[in-house]
Amino acid sequence: MSNEKQILSADEIRRALVRIAHEIDERNGGLRDVVLVGIRSRGVPLAERIAAAIADFEGTRVPVGQLDITLYRDDLKLRGPAARVRKTDLPIDITGKTIVLVDDVLFTGRTVRAALDAIADFGRPARIQLAVLIDRGHRELPIRADFVGKNVPTSLSERVMVRLRETDGIDEVVIQRGGSND
Amino acid sequence: MTERRRHAIDLDDFSATEIEEILETTESMREVLEREIKQVPALRGKTVVNMFFEESTRTRISFELAARALSANVVAFTARGSSVEKGESLVDTVRTLQALGADIIVMRHSQSGAPYLVARHFRGAVINAGDGRHAHPTQALLDLYTMRSRFGQIRDLNVVIVGDMLHSRVARSNLWGLTRLGARVTLCGPPTLIGPAAFWTATWPTVRISYDLDPLLAKADVVMALRLQKERMQSGLLPALREYTRVYGLTAERLARLPGHAIVMHPGPMNEGIEIFPEVATSPAAVIEEQVMNGVAVRMALLYRMAG
Incomplete structure (x- = not known):
């Protein structure tokens, strides 16, 4: 598409995720009790990739879960027909753990707010951190990311698209004019 | 994703796609019911009225648990002890429930077709929980x-x-x-x-x-x-x-x-x-x-x- 501009290539995505993996390790003084939780849908392959990067340099496998936040959204009425609900799957008891939520784009913060509510229904983690591939600004809630692949200043009329091999057949992040992330 | 549905009175107006989508969502809802906290906030602030004019145990309780698991307010209405005994008609009852703020009526009635009548006089959604020999x-x-x-x-x-x-x-x-x-x-x-x-x-x-x-x-x-x-x-x-x-x-x-x-x-x-x-x-x-x-x-x- 002509109104599309690539802002991260496949290689840049890989490097960003490896860096985030190191930062998670450093920030928490090791990976004991760390659980990665991907927010569906694109947060899940990103969490898997961060876990794979960690396994590469630490030789340990951190647990990875997946969270569907559809039933926790505050904007159902705005979305027309009820959105598709998928399964949540957390591999272990999260109480006392360090949860790292993983998502593709941080925008208004409403998805993360919903994810925090969902997590609270599963237990009481020691702490929750947030890792995102792209932070595009325009927060509507007091939420910030602990680990960011790339900060991308955007206007509200632009749309940031993260494409991943697992879901889209290709690794890239592009910015489109017109339309916005929901 | 198919259109949002207004009423569910029989499966005659459900397409194969819509049924498949509901069965898929059911899979996710089962996961919610397996959690320690079997409740999500999806229907917070909505009011569901269970209106049963005919005996029922499992369907009534099942609907009640379902609505509660989605955090809806649930009100049970039974014909016995209500104004129905004073001769209030079905349509009057529905209008009253509407004025009281009901969003969804789940109803069972011994007369086939009664939910269609209710749907005509109710601005919210009607779910049929069994009507006569017609549908469930x-x-x-x-x-x-x-x-x-x-x-x-x-x-x-x-x-x-x-x-x-x-x-x-x-x-x-x-x-x-x-x-x-x-x-x-x-x-x-x-x-x-x-x-x-x-x-x-x-x-x-x-x-x-x-x-x-x-x-x-x-x-x-x-x-x-x-x-x-x-x-x-x-x-x-x-x-x-x-x-x-x-x-x-x-x-x-x-x-x-x-x-x-x-x-x-x-x-x-x-x-x-x-x-x-x-x-x-x-x-x-x-x-x-x-x-x-x-x-x-x-x-x-x-x-x-x-x-x-």
């Missing part, structure tokens, strides 16, 4: 979900429904759902409780009719026994219960003639020793408890779809 869509959806979770898909399943077809809303709603998803359905029972074959094939051209159960057993994937209502005997439609049981009852001998993978279903409540025997109802082939468990998740999926 959520029972059919939970039956479809139960079959699908056992066999992976509904298409090409051989489903035998046994019993009192003429008076069964469960059978009628199941016929819509099963035929739409491509199952091969055979209705089986005494001629007095099935009526002429053309009565069924006019609406569901692929359905087969049989007055004899035994020849169907070897090829059945699913056998669904319907509740036999004893009052049918008084009306002369049935000669004797023992006669019915001899030809159509699900006995241990008939169970033994089913293929190993076949399942036995019953919408409940059961007349044990009449249409189904205790040793069949508790056998590994029976999925009757599973049907009840799936009922809550299916109703959550439908409530969410209509109000979420």
